[in-house]
Amino acid sequence: MSASATPPLDQPGRGHPEASGTVPGRLEAHLRSRRAAGRKLVVPYVTGGLGEDWLDVVRAVAAAGADAIEIGLPFSDPVMDGPTIQEASQRALEAGATPQGIVAALRSADVDVPIAVMTYYNIVARAGHRRMASELARCGVVAAILPDLPVDEAGPWAEAADEAGIETVMLAAPTTPDDRLEVICRRSRGFVYAVGMLGVTGERRELAASAVAIAARCKRATDLPVLVGVGVSNAEQAREICAVADGVVVGSALVRRLLEGAGPEGAGELVAALRAGVDEG
Amino acid sequence: MSVHDEVPATLMGRPGGDGRFGEYGGRFVPESLVPACMELADAFESAWSDPAFRARLDGLLGSYAGRPTPVTECLRLSERLGVRVLLKREDLTHTGSHKINNVLGQALLAERMGKRRLVAETGAGQHGVASATAAALLGLECVVYMGAVDVERQSLNVFRMELLGAEVRTVLSGSRTLKDAVNEALRDWVASVETTHYCLGSVMGPHPYPYMVRQFQRVVGEEAREQCRVLLGGDDPDVVVACIGGGSNAAGTFAGFVDTRAELVGVEAAGGAALGNGLPGVVHGMRSQFLQDEAGQILEAHSISAGLDYPGIGPEHAHLAAIGRARYHAVGDAEVLDAFRLLAETEGIIPALEPAHAVAWLVRAAGSGELTPGTTVLLTMSGRGDKDVQQVKEMLG
Numbered sequence: 001m002s003a004s005a006t007p008p009l010d011q012p013g014r015g016h017p018e019a020s021g022t023v024p025g026r027l028e029a030h031l032r033s034r035r036a037a038g039r040k041l042v043v044p045y046v047t048g049g050l051g052e053d054w055l056d057v058v059r060a061v062a063a064a065g066a067d068a069i070e071i072g073l074p075f076s077d078p079v080m081d082g083p084t085i086q087e088a089s090q091r092a093l094e095a096g097a098t099p100q101g102i103v104a105a106l107r108s109a110d111v112d113v114p115i116a117v118m119t120y121y122n123i124v125a126r127a128g129h130r131r132m133a134s135e136l137a138r139c140g141v142v143a144a145i146l147p148d149l150p151v152d153e154a155g156p157w158a159e160a161a162d163e164a165g166i167e168t169v170m171l172a173a174p175t176t177p178d179d180r181l182e183v184i185c186r187r188s189r190g191f192v193y194a195v196g197m198l199g200v201t202g203e204r205r206e207l208a209a210s211a212v213a214i215a216a217r218c219k220r221a222t223d224l225p226v227l228v229g230v231g232v233s234n235a236e237q238a239r240e241i242c243a244v245a246d247g248v249v250v251g252s253a254l255v256r257r258l259l260e261g262a263g264p265e266g267a268g269e270l271v272a273a274l275r276a277g278v279d280e281g
Numbered sequence: 282m283s284v285h286d287e288v289p290a291t292l293m294g295r296p297g298g299d300g301r302f303g304e305y306g307g308r309f310v311p312e313s314l315v316p317a318c319m320e321l322a323d324a325f326e327s328a329w330s331d332p333a334f335r336a337r338l339d340g341l342l343g344s345y346a347g348r349p350t351p352v353t354e355c356l357r358l359s360e361r362l363g364v365r366v367l368l369k370r371e372d373l374t375h376t377g378s379h380k381i382n383n384v385l386g387q388a389l390l391a392e393r394m395g396k397r398r399l400v401a402e403t404g405a406g407q408h409g410v411a412s413a414t415a416a417a418l419l420g421l422e423c424v425v426y427m428g429a430v431d432v433e434r435q436s437l438n439v440f441r442m443e444l445l446g447a448e449v450r451t452v453l454s455g456s457r458t459l460k461d462a463v464n465e466a467l468r469d470w471v472a473s474v475e476t477t478h479y480c481l482g483s484v485m486g487p488h489p490y491p492y493m494v495r496q497f498q499r500v501v502g503e504e505a506r507e508q509c510r511v512l513l514g515g516d517d518p519d520v521v522v523a524c525i526g527g528g529s530n531a532a533g534t535f536a537g538f539v540d541t542r543a544e545l546v547g548v549e550a551a552g553g554a555a556l557g558n559g560l561p562g563v564v565h566g567m568r569s570q571f572l573q574d575e576a577g578q579i580l581e582a583h584s585i586s587a588g589l590d591y592p593g594i595g596p597e598h599a600h601l602a603a604i605g606r607a608r609y610h611a612v613g614d615a616e617v618l619d620a621f622r623l624l625a626e627t628e629g630i631i632p633a634l635e636p637a638h639a640v641a642w643l644v645r646a647a648g649s650g651e652l653t654p655g656t657t658v659l660l661t662m663s664g665r666g667d668k669d670v671q672q673v674k675e676m677l678g
Contacts, residue, residue, distance in 0.1 A: 076578040077460065077564055079467045080311045086454055098576045121309055122562045126577030148563075150315045152299065153307055173313035175474060184312070198313055199472035 025167040027068060027114045027143045027190035031225040031246070034067055040278035041191075041247025042238070043227060044254050044271050045070040045118065047088040048105075049097025053264055055109055060264035061254075062111035065275035070145065070249060071106065073099040073119035080120075080147040082202030084252040088259060099123045100135070107139045116143035116169065116190065121157070124149075129157050133164035143167040143190040151184050158187065169193050172218050174210040185222035194218045194245065196231045202252045203233035207240050215245040235277025242278045250274060292606060293495070293532075293539045293597070300488020303603055305596035308487040310467075310566045317474045318566075322489040324394050329496060334389065341385050342500065345418065346375045348382075350501075352508040352659070357627040362647040363654040367512065368630070368662040369505040371530065378633065378664030379501055379530045380411035384480060386497035388415035391478035398422040398477040402466040404431055404459035404526065405588035405635065406438025407664055408482030413447035415480075423447040426465040428458040431587045438668055456581035458590045459526070463565050483527025484595035487566030491595050495532040501661060502537020509659055517541040520652065523661040524548045524638040525609070526588050528595035530663035535607060543659070545607035547598060548642040553582030554611035555594035556602050562593075569596040585614045585676065586634035588664075616641040621666065621673060633664035634673070 024032065031041055044061045048054060048071045058069055074089035074097055081089070099119060106115055117136060124132045124146060136144065144166055149157060151170055158168045167189035172181055174197065185192055196211030197204070211228050218226040228241045229249030238248045250270075257266045300306045300322075308318055328334040342348040350373050355366040371379035384401075391399060399416050401423065403409030409425040416423035425447050432439055432451050442449050455461035463486075470479040484491045484498070502521075509518050521538045523531035525547040535545050549557060559570035564579055572580040572592035582592045601607035617634060620641035625631045632640060639660050646652045666673075 076455065077464050079464050079565075080471065082468070083454075090455075093578065100576065122564055122571075122573070122577045122579070124577075125563050125568075126560070126573065126575070147311050148309050148566075150308065150310065150312050152315070153309055171312045173311070173315075175313050175316045177316060180316070195311075195313060198474060200468045 025142060025165065025189055027116060027167050028224065030114050031067065031191055035225055035246050040242040040281065041067040041225060041227060042271060042274045042278060043068045043070055043247060043249045045072060045249060045251030047072040047074060047085065047092055047255055048102035049074060049092035049095060050088045050255070050258055055105060056264040057258065057267045058109050059111055060268035061271045062113050064268040064271035066113055066271055067247065068114045068116060069111065070116050070118045070251070071102065073102055073117050073123055075120040075123055078120060080200055082200040082252060084256045084259065085201050088255045099127070103135055103139050103141065106141060109140070114142045115140065116145055117141055118145040118147070121146050121149040124157060129160035130164070133160045133166045136166050137164045141166065143169055145169045145193060147171055151187050154187060171195055172214060174198055174214050181217060181221050185218065185224065188224060191225040191227050192218050192222055193249065194226055194228045196228045196241070199230065201230050203256065204231040207231065207237040211241050212244050215241060219244065235273045238274050239277045239281035242281050248274070248278070293536045296488065296492050300492065302491070302597045302600035305568050305599040306488060306491060307568050308566060309563045309568065310487045311471055313471050314474060318487050318489070320394070324390060325489050325493045328390055328393055334393065338386055338389055342382065346381045346385060347373060348500065349504045350374055352505060352512065354512060355628050358624065361627055362644065364647045364652050365655065365657045366643065367509060367518065367657070367659045369501060369534065369659060370662055371501060372630070372632065372662045372665035376407070376411045376414050377667065378407040378411065379498060379533065380408045380482060381414065382500055382533070383482065383494050383497040383529060384408070384411040384415040387478065387480045388419050388421060391421065391480070392419055394478065396476060396478040398473065399480045400424045400426065400466050400469045400473070400477055401480045401482060402426050402459065402462035403482065404462065404590055405586065405633070406431065406435040406442070406668060407588060409447070409449070410438055410441050410445070412480050413442040413445035416447060417445045424469065425449050426452050426462040426469070428452045428456070428462050430457045431459065434672055435587055435668060458581070459587065460579065460582070460592055467565070483529040484532040484597060485527040485565060485567055485593065491567065491597055494529050495536055495597060498529050498533025499536035501530060501533035502535060505534060505659055506537040506541065513657060517543050518657040518659040520544045520546060520656060520658045522546040522548060522639050522643060522658060524589065524635045524663060525594060525598060526553070526591045526635065527593070528598045530661050532595060532597060534661045535601070539606065545601070546642065547607055547609040548639045549594070549609060549611045550582070550584035550586055550589040550638060551611040551613040552584045553589050553591055555592060556599065556609040557611045559594070564593060567596045569593050569599045585617065586638065588633070588635040589638065610642050612638050612641040612645065616645065618673065618676060620644055630662065631666035631670065632662055633666050634669045636661065636663045
């Protein structure tokens with residue numbers, strides 16, 4: 001039923017570069033090569049337009065050892081986000097940030113790791129799929145993560161993104177059944193984003209058992225890098241989940257520090273700590 | 282089953298498997314919720330075609346909610362306006378609005394799926410009160426999200442929900458109204474989906490909600506059609522009108538008349554006119570029309586009516602508008618207050634501010650000659666005005 005909306009690809013669940021008939025995108029190639037070198041992957045999330053120095057934050061987390069960076073394009077109604085990222089989004093919007101302005105500013109980010117954007121589908125739909133995809137590509141962004149665009153509805157955007165060379169990262173959740181997980185992994189580009197727990201983004205005291213379970217299921221379903229996000233809050237949790245996953249996405253823990261005024265330096269320190277945590281493991 | 286069920290209905294039937302009404306609808310939710318939406322779609326189809334489920338629902342609608350509700354012919358208002366006005370009296374149901382039709386259906390469905398906890402959003406508080414009522418009736422836990430602005434202007438409904446054993450959570454994010462209550466209910470559901478049913482109050486959200494809620498509300502239109510035929514000597518009304526926030530009472534009403542010659546009219550609040558001033562977008566799980574800026578940020582709706590204070594509209598209405606089967610108009614707060622008074626004075630019926638919007642359009646259309654004298658109009662009086670009396674008193678000063 002769900003799968004019918006997504007055309008079946010001719011290769012089963014692993015190694016989609018062959019399945020899609022294209023070479024791996026820049027994000028995937030970059031993450032694969034780092035993984036092949038024995039490195040666990042750390043991907044921090046920074047809300048675009050949060051504070052005047054947000055581009056300095058991006059540079060600081062790159063310098064501190066991020067393997068790629070997610071830039072949040074703030075949306076007025078972020079249903080997948082908890083209080084921290086909601087507040088950051090609202091602050092950025094109140095300061096006049098726009099998705100277009102943030103994407104354009106990324107041209108001067110000047111970092112040597114890939115940049116992905118994370119936003120909600122209405123931002124993309126309003127701009128128009130092709131226009132948004134080509135604008136992202138023009139500004140040096142390599143991937144997009146749209147948490148409210150499930151695989152069944154992703155077709156038109158994902159095709160426009162493929163054409164423009166933008167990798168669409170799909171999300172897998174603890175509630176995703178196995179057959180659906182295959183479809184998600186097949187359609188995902190760049191990496192597979194394993195949602196670590198049932199819930200919105202935010203820091204949690206402990207790593208949920210569901211994080212380990214979904215990471216392991218994704219690893220069985222695909223050879224793409226598998227990164228766990230939602231509820232990964234500190235170096236210890238990052239190390240713990242990296243026993244199974246290829247890496248982590250850390251958003252709220254970083255954004256909270258930014259909301260508290262930690263600035264580029266504080267952001268860099270957190271990423272360095274995460275880096276050290278997963279490197280130790 | 283009436284003979285009219287034999288009429289092949291291409292409109293307001295079952296949407297496509299992906300929940301589409303034309304280009305609108307769909308299921309745009311975080312992956313965590315997709316399996317639950319699929320389970321719900323299957324459970325609804327199975328329940329809806331199960332005579333035992335339908336009998337239990339019909340039993341509750343009759344013995345508990347007070348159905349069928351009457352159609353009242355408004356003699357004095359008709360004389361004043363020069364058109365023949367019939368009201369479908371959803372204001373006479375238990376809890377005072379059409380919302381009870383939907384929540385009884387969804388609460389029974391939740392029970393059938395083994396989910397013992399309901400979450401709901403509410404604007405004016407009517408859906409929250411109805412949800413709390415159904416939860417109390419079936420012994421379910423109930424949490425209602427309500428924007429801080431609405432908690433303020435509908436404090437009596439907050440107390441009602443608490444009396445009924447529900448927990449009301451005040452939403453402080455965003456515009457602090459209905460749209461943000463929906464966001465917060467969705468966030469709750471993302472975390473609690475394995476044990477919780479999201480009891481959505483209107484014909485909006487991801488598939489199957491727009492379809493399912495319309496089916497639970499179509500009893501309004503089906504009853505009204507039969508009642509109109511008795512009153513009108515076998516004829517259907519010329520015009521059928523209902524107010525629209527998300528659009529559930531209108532959808533239920535229209536479903537009964539979509540295959541008749543009646544002209545269908547939906548009335549939005551001027552400050553929340555998603556069809557009048559909106560653009561296509563994807564929010565709250567559905568592709569529909571939304572008030573938004575050029576970047577796609579959703580704008581705040583503004584209305585004296587908390588129940589219509591929503592920047593979007595149900596996807597099936599967007600479709601009915603696109604194909605021209607229904608038309609949609611917007612009325613302003615001042616006209617609504619006049620209509621509120623007019624209905625009270627001429628008919629002894631104090632309407633909720635939401636259906637007072639439909640009355641306001643009727644007054645305008647009759648006055649402008651848009652409705653020719655003698656036109657018969659069926660208007661769904663979706664709720665009673667008790668909840669709004671305090672607010673109206675303050676506004677009329």
